[in-house]
Amino acid sequence: GAVVSQHPSRVICKSGTSVKIECRSLDFQATTMFWYRQFPKQSLMLMATSNEGSKATYEQGVEKDKFLINHASLTLSTLTVTSAHPEDSSFYICSARGDGGAGRDTQYFGPGTRLTVL
Amino acid sequence: SQQGEEDPQALSIQEGENATMNCSYKTSINNLQWYRQNSGRGLVHLILIRSNEREKHSGRLRVTLDTSKKSSSLLITASRAADTASYFCATGRSGTYKYIFGTGTRLKVLA
Numbered sequence: 034g035a036v037v038s039q040h041p042s043r044v045i046c047k048s049g050t051s052v053k054i055e056c057r058s059l060d061f062q063a064t065t066m067f068w069y070r071q072f073p074k075q076s077l078m079l080m081a082t083s084n085e086g087s088k089a090t091y092e093q094g095v096e097k098d099k100f101l102i103n104h105a106s107l108t109l110s111t112l113t114v115t116s117a118h119p120e121d122s123s124f125y126i127c128s129a130r131g132d133g134g135a136g137r138d139t140q141y142f143g144p145g146t147r148l149t150v151l
Numbered sequence: 152s153q154q155g156e157e158d159p160q161a162l163s164i165q166e167g168e169n170a171t172m173n174c175s176y177k178t179s180i181n182n183l184q185w186y187r188q189n190s191g192r193g194l195v196h197l198i199l200i201r202s203n204e205r206e207k208h209s210g211r212l213r214v215t216l217d218t219s220k221k222s223s224s225l226l227i228t229a230s231r232a233a234d235t236a237s238y239f240c241a242t243g244r245s246g247t248y249k250y251i252f253g254t255g256t257r258l259k260v261l262a
Binding site: 126 | 186195199248255
């Protein structure tokens with residue numbers, strides 16, 4: 034099946050620094066990727082939709098200047114958490130929409146990135 | 152809230168028993184999917200059911216969808232300790248490719 038990777042899997046950073054998380058579709062092209070965050074024992078909250086070659090669409094309440102999304106190619110989307118603070122500590126998960134046919138309705142999830150801001 | 156609701160929030164059963172989880176949602180949908188998440192890990196896709204389908208099976212999984220009640224259920228038969236995980240439903244809204252996740256059910260299967 035389709036594989037989505039994320040890097041890094043875990044990152045610890047100091048308050049005020051910026052952190053970049055990569056999401057790659059390894060064996061298919063993904064024109065659309067999604068970024069979610071998940072707090073402990075809670076569900077996934079959609080943050081933004083990342084579209085290749087165009088600006089990301091952010092969900093209500095998500096600061097676009099804080100969470101910068103770049104979808105520079107059909108296989109790579111990046112999420113940069115700028116000026117991170119402890120309240121940004123969370124599990125960030127990306128997903129990629131399958132290409133063509135029946136696969137387009139399925140989202141393939143990356144393994145997630147655990148961000149801890151000290 | 153945009154999120155769907157799942158119940159129960161937590162479920163603890165003995166190995167071999169069946170586990171049933173329910174999901175309710177608010178908007179009209181194209182399809183509904185169920186995912187499993189082991190603690191601290193990414194999500195694994197289990198099954199997709201389209202809005203014009205009422206029931207679907209995959210191995211020990213049985214999913215039903217009632218669009219008139221805006222609800223779905225996931226049944227895991229003959230559960231195993233390895234089924235211990237959180238289970239989420241995700242609804243694909245009509246007209247978009249975005250998915251909204253339910254609150255999740257934490258299943259614990261005791262050996």
